[in-house]
Amino acid sequence: MSNPIFLPNGMEAIKAEYKKFPLQEFNQNPLIQALPPLLDKAAIIRKLMVRPIYKDEEKYVDSAYRIYMVNRLFQLFTPLPVHVEVWNMIHSLIMQGYLARNPFDKHYKQYINESGKEIINRSFDINSRQNFRTTAGCGTFIGYSGMGKTTTINRVLSNIPQVIVHNQYRGIHYNQIQLVWLKLEAPSNSSLKALCLQFFMKIDELLGTNNYKKYVSRNMSVDHMLPLISQVSHNIGLGLLIIDETQNIKKRGADQIMNFFVYLINSGINLCLIGTPGAYDLFGKELRMTRRLTGNAEIIYNNMKYGNEFTYLLESIWKYQWTQNFIPFNEELGKAIYEETQGISDLVVKLFVYSQQLAIENGEEEVSINIIKKVAKDKFKLLQPMLEAIRSGNPHKIAKYEDIRRINSENFVVSNSRETRKQEPVNPKRVKEVEIVDKIEEPRKKLKQKEYKEDDLRYLLQRGVQIEKTPYQVLLENEYIEDTTNWIEVNDL
Incomplete structure (x- = not known):
């Protein structure tokens, strides 16, 4: 992160540095030009990859320490094709959403001013957008539990500065704090009010503002909060709102929350929805919702089949062995691990970690099929029905x-x-x-x-x-x- 600065509340941010893009439409907007440059596939993989600390001589350290060394494997992140898709989806949503939100565009400034006046006068119409035509959209990332959806999103977001401070743009005074992305969790009780309160509290925590005290009162209804959320999002230059654990949204309250998502997109705020297949039913109720909520990118991440992708993941972790006897990877071991994990990446890593720890504990000092099966039987008891x-x-x-x-x-x-x-x-x-x-x-x-x-x-x-x-x-x-x-x-x- 270049040019780090600190906000009054202690939050770290960066000073805006404006880049020139090959796309002319990007070079007129400070909110876009302050973002990191777009990368090709090879560069994305390098950015996403995380390798744990590993030295070959560590396998001769006392077993009590090696058991803990194996836990380093939980830090490993091996980029797969789906992770590159997620990277491109996130960056595309942010940049595309900012296109219509140029702070120097007279139509956009007029829209913000008019919306603010309507909120003050309590005459705000949720369906009115004056002359503002949004370029915002929504991406969805749906997949099996344990496939690393949240971890993937966090890895991508860690490469995007969250808070950018602007002072001057092309010789013009431009005092702006830009919040590039914000990540929330869908409330387990499907309460839209709880989601709205979470929004204001997160903003205040990150930027040191007092939106919660300023706008939220015990008697304020959700209908009054919605235009405020939109206005605050525009004021802080929010680029992408990520809602995780959307499978928590159940039938009770689901329609209200989904209408809220559609409203945010219509008002110019980008969304990314993450969840397990339990969230699938939310997207099939009405065409107007489905069209907006799945209109930009839909990424499905099922469990891996036994093949090249699964083998690549397994080979990438196989070289990290803290047992004294290094066992080369072979197809028989690969099939045994697939049988016990069914291609769920979280279970693959856990099974390999626990197998090494058992081999170190019992003195065998090598991973074998018998150990793999014993660990799966002992450690995955509650998972066996699934x-x-x-x-x-x-x-x-x-x-x-x-x-x-x-x-x-x-x-x-x-x-x-x-x-x-x-x-x-x-x-x-x-x-x-x-x-x-x-x-x-x-x-x-x-x-x-x-x-x-x-x-x-x-x-x-x-x-x-x-x-x-x-x-x-x-x-x-x-x-x-x-x-x-x-x-x-x-x-x-």
């Missing part, structure tokens, strides 16, 4: 756990039972279950698009079609039927 569901490929077993619902990255829909069966070998134990599902799914083709009352079973089935759920899933979730897999498991005993 891992077994992934191994089975059974969509009904997988549907029990929202965090591991597989999403088709090509069309952004959850894979249904028919698609899943095409990709896996026939399992004789599931023949009866498949027949049951086929019989239930058959009426789906004949279902006419009519308007039904909410208490009509046909209404539920029609809604299921719209959000890409099978009739079986709809009936099961609404407790009209029981889970047939329980019957099959009992019969198999």
